[in-house]
Amino acid sequence: MKIPVYNMQGEQVREIELSPYIYEIEPNVSVMHQALVRQHANARLGTHSTxxxxxxxxxxxxxxxxxxxxxxxxxxxxxxxxxxxxxxxxxxxxxYTKDMPKKMRRLAIRSALATKAQAGKIVVVEDLAFETPRTKEMAAVLERLGIGGKSTVVLVGLGDDENVKRSAANLEDVKTLHWRYLNVRDLLGHEYLLMPVQAVEAIDALWGEKEA
Known part of the structure; x- marks a missing residue:
């Protein structure tokens, strides 16, 4: 699967090949549901008491x-x-904690990514960086990419992303997330996934390898 790569001005600069092992599989809905229920359950403190x-x-x-x-x-x-x-x-x-086999957790992530890719909800940029944190600039970039005002997860964690995180902090429907912490709840709970090329390569290296 090939998808376009844009710059911060919203112009297409090239195309990138996505891993078929991640983005072209048939999404397993039941495994995604199980992973989502597990994530919500594990987030419960369980401190209620009478x-x-x-x-x-x-x-x-x-x-x-x-x-x-x-x-x-x-x-x-x-x-x-x-x-x-x-x-x-x-x-x-x-x-309330629930366990789930590692292979099923990996399948859930790949299924969620495949769902986004096959729906055309993944946007890839060549690079995402700001000299200073400015919410207005972040909103303008999203607008130029066609996802302004849309519920979006922005992947960070591949360099000096502090300005990116602070620029997106006040945007109501935008959440920044370290690429290693990509999870089913955030993927399914947001409409778009915005990630730089480096994040695509990092995800391919982490989740694109077949289990033995």
Whole structure:
């Protein structure tokens, strides 16, 4: 698969060949879904907690005597049906982490990249660099590339990208991401993927090798 390479002025300068092992495969939707569920689950802190009847700070005295009042017998103000009592079967701290085989994780990434490529949602630039951080310049570059105002992931991490990250920080629909941290959630959650040629080569080297 060949796609055009643009400069920061939005002009096509050449074409680049994408790895068929990554971008031309049949996307595996079920594996992408599993990877997305796993990523969301692993992001949960699991720190939710409620107090049981053994943990609430209330009197331990019997509410009223067992017999002779005409009312139902009550043993403790800490019981769940009393206001201020403990919570029955409430959440407690737990782990939500899910595991996934490495080959499946790699397939999920390749499937997400293939989905973007086959939909024409990958934009490659020769280079992406700014002398000083300026949001206006970043917005202008995106506009010239035809993705201005669109939900976009911009790959960085191949040099001095601090100015790029700071230029995109105030753009509502733009997220900068180190190319090594490319993930299914960000790929599927944004419409476009913008990456310099160096990022394409780095991704080919990392995810383009066939497993033994």
């Amino acid at each position: 107090k049981t009847r053994a943990e609430v700070a209330r009197t331990g005295a019997k509410v009223w005597r067992q017999k002779g009042t005409g009312r139902a017998r009550q043993g403790s103000r800490r019981a769940p049906h009393w206001v201020g009592g403990g919570v029955a079967f409430g959440p407690k701290p737990r782990k």
